Amino acid sequence: MSLSDRLSFKDQAFRLREEAVMAATTRLLASKGFDLMTMDDVALEVGISKPSLYKHFKSKEDLATEAMVRLLDGALDFLAGQDAALTPLQRLQDLLAWALRVRLQGGLPFLPSGSPQVRAMLVRSLRYVTRVLKLNGQLDRIVTQAKQQGALRADLPNDVILYNYYSRTCDPAVEYLQLYGKYDSDAIVAHMLSVVFDGLAPPRADSADAG
Amino acid sequence: MSLSDRLSFKDQAFRLREEAVMAATTRLLASKGFDLMTMDDVALEVGISKPSLYKHFKSKEDLATEAMVRLLDGALDFLAGQDAALTPLQRLQDLLAWALRVRLQGGLPFLPSGSPQVRAMLVRSLRYVTRVLKLNGQLDRIVTQAKQQGALRADLPNDVILYNYYSRTCDPAVEYLQLYGKYDSDAIVAHMLSVVFDGLAPPRADSADAG
DNA sequence: AAAAAATGCTACTCGTTAGTAAAAGAGAAT
DNA sequence: ATTCTCTTTTACTAACGAGTAGCATTTTTT
Incomplete structure (x- = not known):
């Protein structure tokens, strides 16, 4: 109208x-x-x-940068729209699930994987850099909160956690598992979340109390 | 001589x-x-x-494929040279550490990240495919052994574990953390191994025995 | 020492791709 | 209805990259 x-x-x-x-x-x-x-x-x-x-x-660069900007705006919108009652850990998990689903449906990953040229191109764009810094800042705060609640490992620096987190959105494992055809999107997302937060090794019941 | x-x-x-x-x-x-x-x-x-x-x-394709073949041969050699006394988990960890170090020194990752064209190119090469299948087979056996020993989560399918494992060798997190300059190679490798196997969440002491 | 064989290099071809100029076409305003 | 403006397209340019032809050079062999 x-x-x-x-x-x-x-x-x-x-x-x-x-x-x-x-x-x-x-x-x-x-x-x-x-x-x-x-x-x-x-x-x-x-x-x-x-x-x-x-x-x-006005250029291919412009086009690609705008695509990335939209993705990051989507992520920021998702964060802004999250239920205030959620724990920091749940917020991180939900955002990652969202990003993985985006990816599985043919969308872009958070991190530009690959050539330094592409990274350099993106960094030239103020629109892009603004979003990155905003997302970084918000996630850094959430990670800190999660650590305080004992929901994330305090022995890892925030940036190590964050880059491990980001990089999962462009993890080829997702692509390859999808390619396999053996797992549906839900299964892949569940597996990935499980691996990211709990690791490949089984929980060690003897670690905290036994010693 | x-x-x-x-x-x-x-x-x-x-x-x-x-x-x-x-x-x-x-x-x-x-x-x-x-x-x-x-x-x-x-x-x-x-x-x-x-x-x-x-x-x-004879071509760019040939050149690139040969580089991948050499990497995989390196990995296979590393596996073959491992101490027989090592546990399956340690074998996996050591190989990953090796691969990460290779990567941090400017080497190639196990998985060709990115475009389907490159994947298709590699798959055209019998030399390459042979190595992939060999490495896959060996690691699959080691993963199964590790599961039997309770050193890897039995609830995850082998292929999910394997692709998560492979993909770590081309994880942009490594690249970004290196770019930072804040961590040396040893720290990055240690952090990555820790995250892969133990996850971002702290060990849950209450999981197995408490319930 | 001289011929023979193989390698290295300069200078190309052909195809591809980002980006543009100028004509052709469609909607809007009088 | 007609003119005016904005858009779309056909047909280009310029640059770049894979791969090659033929000449120059150097090692080997007789």
Whole structure:
């Protein structure tokens, strides 16, 4: 309603196409990576021609960066929308589950895996860096809270925990297990969460009290 | 001696250069990835010209595949050379530590992270596939042994354990923590091993006996 | 010492891809 | 209805990268 009133048909179509472009970019970035994703790929997938892309985004760099920004905004929104009653540990677990599901549906990981070039490209973008710092700050606080509650290991520095956490969203294990076809998304998410927080070794009942 | 006797100067130089080519390829593959590594890069790093590379390897694909094959051979050698007295868990931990150190020194990860194209390329190579199957088989047996000894969680399928294990060798967390400069290699390896096997959550002393 | 064989290098080809210019087309305003 | 503006497209350019042809050089062999 409010859209149709204010915007012309052309503008509406333009916005819709922009969303389609973002969706295609995200999918292609996640599957092929930045280097192998061509602007022609994106154009073809959206069903428009390459120069039209440049009406929306001024470069490939811009396009890719925007995709990452949207992912991080999604994560920040997810955090902001979480139930206040949740424990810090549950907040972390739920966010990771969300990120893994995003990934399993063809979305992007939190960390740009791979080449320093891509990292450098992202860091050039203020829009991107802002989000990273915000997410980092929020998660760092939650990790500290979880440690205070005894829900995360106090012997690990926060950054070690955080990078281990982030990196799980681009863990190839997810991809490979999905490729297998043996497990559905729920099973993969459950397994991954279990492994991240509890580890591959069984709980050692003798560790705390026995000695 | 035996080399100088049988091989001409030319042949010796040729072999030495071939090693230099492999070393450069490995380093560049690890840092830039397959797509961004150019044959000119390799040639420049070795100090020879591009066409000379093609006397050693018939294509970029060949070159990259050979680098992966050597890594896997290294892993298989490491396994073969392990002390027979080691527990299965220790064997897994030591191999992972070895792989992480390789990675921290600019080497390749076990899993080709990223694009399906690269995966497809590797799978085309029989030399590569042979090694993968061999390593998979050996590690699968060790994992089963470790489970029987209660050293690994029996509730996780072997393949879930294995892919989580493999994927740690290309975990960006390693890269990022190294980038930080705050931790030395030993600390990073120790932290990673600890996280992989024990998880981010503290041991739950109440889990097995209390209920 | 001279011919023979093999390697290394300079200078190319061909294909691919990011990005652009100018024409063609569709919607909006008078 | 007609003009005006904005968008879309076809057809390009420029750069880069994989792989090659043919010449120069160097080692080996007779």
